[in-house]
Amino acid sequence: MEGGLNNTTRSSRKRSWEETNKNQQVPLKLSNNNNNNNQNESELPAPTDTVVVVVNEDSIGFGWNGLPINSTSIPENDNFNFNNNNNIGIFDGVLAVDQCNELIAVHESHRHAGYIHHLTITRVADLSSSSSSSSSSSSSVALALPLIHARQICWTLVEEYFDCTLDLFPEFTALMAWHTGSFLKTHFDSNRDYLQDRHYSAVLYLNDPNDDDSDGDDEVGNEGTSRNRNGFQGGDLVFSFPRNKSNDDEATAIHNNPLKVGSTDVRIRPRAGRLVCFPSTERYLHRVDEVTYGTRYTLTLWFTRNEKAMETLDSLQQQLPWVISNTTSLDDETMWLERILPVSHGDGTMDQPWETPEQAEQLLQETMTRAQLQWDDVAKTWTPPQIASQLDATTNVDKRDDAATILRRSIWKIPTLVLQIVAYCWWKRRVALGSLEKDDLQTLIHEWNQYVQRRFVGMQQAARRWMEHGMITNVTSSELVPSL
Ligand SMILES: O=C(O)CCC(=O)C(=O)O
Numbered sequence: 370m371e372g373g374l375n376n377t378t379r380s381s382r383k384r385s386w387e388e389t390n391k392n393q394q395v396p397l398k399l400s401n402n403n404n405n406n407n408q409n410e411s412e413l414p415a416p417t418d419t420v421v422v423v424v425n426e427d428s429i430g431f432g433w434n435g436l437p438i439n440s441t442s443i444p445e446n447d448n449f450n451f452n453n454n455n456n457i458g459i460f461d462g463v464l465a466v467d468q469c470n471e472l473i474a475v476h477e478s479h480r481h482a483g484y485i486h487h488l489t490i491t492r493v494a495d496l497s498s499s500s501s502s503s504s505s506s507s508s509s510v511a512l513a514l515p516l517i518h519a520r521q522i523c524w525t526l527v528e529e530y531f532d533c534t535l536d537l538f539p540e541f542t543a544l545m546a547w548h549t550g551s552f553l554k555t556h557f558d559s560n561r562d563y564l565q566d567r568h569y570s571a572v573l574y575l576n577d578p579n580d581d582d583s584d585g586d587d588e589v590g591n592e593g594t595s596r597n598r599n600g601f602q603g604g605d606l607v608f609s610f611p612r613n614k615s616n617d618d619e620a621t622a623i624h625n626n627p628l629k630v631g632s633t634d635v636r637i638r639p640r641a642g643r644l645v646c647f648p649s650t651e652r653y654l655h656r657v658d659e660v661t662y663g664t665r666y667t668l669t670l671w672f673t674r675n676e677k678a679m680e681t682l683d684s685l686q687q688q689l690p691w692v693i694s695n696t697t698s699l700d701d702e703t704m705w706l707e708r709i710l711p712v713s714h715g716d717g718t719m720d721q722p723w724e725t726p727e728q729a730e731q732l733l734q735e736t737m738t739r740a741q742l743q744w745d746d747v748a749k750t751w752t753p754p755q756i757a758s759q760l761d762a763t764t765n766v767d768k769r770d771d772a773a774t775i776l777r778r779s780i781w782k783i784p785t786l787v788l789q790i791v792a793y794c795w796w797k798r799r800v801a802l803g804s805l806e807k808d809d810l811q812t813l814i815h816e817w818n819q820y821v822q823r824r825f826v827g828m829q830q831a832a833r834r835w836m837e838h839g840m841i842t843n844v845t846s847s848e849l850v851p852s853l
């Protein structure tokens with residue numbers, strides 16, 4: 370079956386962890402004077418400035434728990450070599466400290482050796498392996514849920530920040546623990562042939578450094594949450610930009626011999642709940658300073674514009690029936706589905722009640738198939754855009770087959786959205802959906818609807834953009850985006 374929970378068209382290229390990450394972080398042969406790479410001692414290093422990024426208090430909105438999300442962009446200026454509108458995004462308060470601690474616990478439950486010394490990782494796939502026995506895989510699914518939830522939040526923020534709404538797909542998601550002694554030399558994140566599909570990098574920090582300079586100490590804990598445990602020292606993320614604003618030739622020269630040009634270091638200190646995102650291109654050279662004490666925890670994500678390179682959650686989604694079957698009260702479930710499914714699938718109808726978990730699963734499959742067919746139909750009636758001529762190279766919408774393809778991508782998100790609300794329920798309320806009190810459920814649905822509203826606003830923006838570019842010619846944006 371096409372679409373739905375069956376991801377036949379998705380991620381045909383299933384790369385193993387070893388293939389994907391082998392040598393991934395072998396540093397480039399470039400260096401600046403401030404890292405550990407071997408230097409040619411006969412050359413005098415050029416000076417390096419350091420800018421320590423301070424996140425201001427301007428809130429850009431509210432996160433899932435109602436906590437404000439603050440953002441800082443490092444402005445383009447003469448010292449930095451930023452490319453067009455691309456920039457480094459920094460968001461604070463993306464997750465509450467308790468949520469970070471949950472993710473740390475999830476990591477600890479399944480961690481295994483990572484791609485450099487003193488690094489352990491837990492991929493989302495490690496939590497949804499279909500090879501486990503059914504009872505242990507069930508509990509792994511539960512562990513995967515907060516990770517999926519966090520991934521969804523970061524995904525949306527990164528898409529919005531880079532003006533790529535509905536154009537990005539997670540390529541890789543993993544929790545990581547950077548133990549004492551770990552570090553990464555200067556590199557960029559698409560620095561291997563097999564990493565070409567990595568377009569944007571995002572790191573969500575899960576714990577605070579415990580040195581005195583940490584500006585995160587009390588503010589994060591103010592929201593009625595406990596302090597983050599497991600502090601660490603060192604571990605700053607440091608970008609190295611060529612000292613002067615430069616063109617491509619100069620960038621090449623810098624690669625050939627960075628010591629001669631000098632650089633400005635942009636130093637970002639981790640903080641629990643802080644998300645940093647940046648393009649994975651060679652202009653965004655960065656390193657991780659050595660962790661000199663303790664363990665630094667991250668949720669590390671890469672995003673791709675290539676739908677085919679999206680990481681697969683197949684085995685996780687196959688276990689969705691188990692997740693659903695753990696919700697017991699029919700009334701509340703029905704109410705939940707009535708609200709969620711039409712909104713998620715955009716067809717506004719529910720012609721089949723959800724009476725059993727099996728029916729729910731079937732309904733989910735059918736609805737998604739229907740949505741897929743609907744989009745296929747749209748694809749036939751739209752005028753396919755001549756994207757290459759209509760879009761210039763700087764547009765985030767890359768070479769596309771047609772606008773419907775882009776829209777259809779949003780369908781892949783639906784299983785994740787369903788998982789997300791279950792995740793929220795389990796991990797925030799500690800109960801299965803069915804056993805929620807009515808008031809709680811109402812709050813939950815309200816929060817969920819706000820979330821979905823935001824996504825639809827994003828869809829509308831995307832639709833407007835596609836219309837501006839002539840990608841959509843014979844439908845209106847209201848037809849394009851189902852009303853709530
Ligand atoms: O953890 C960080 O701050 C950055 C990690 C990084 O650069 C990488 O994994 O490629």
Ligand SMILES: [Fe+2]
Nearest residue numbers: 556557558655
């Ligand atoms: Fe990196």
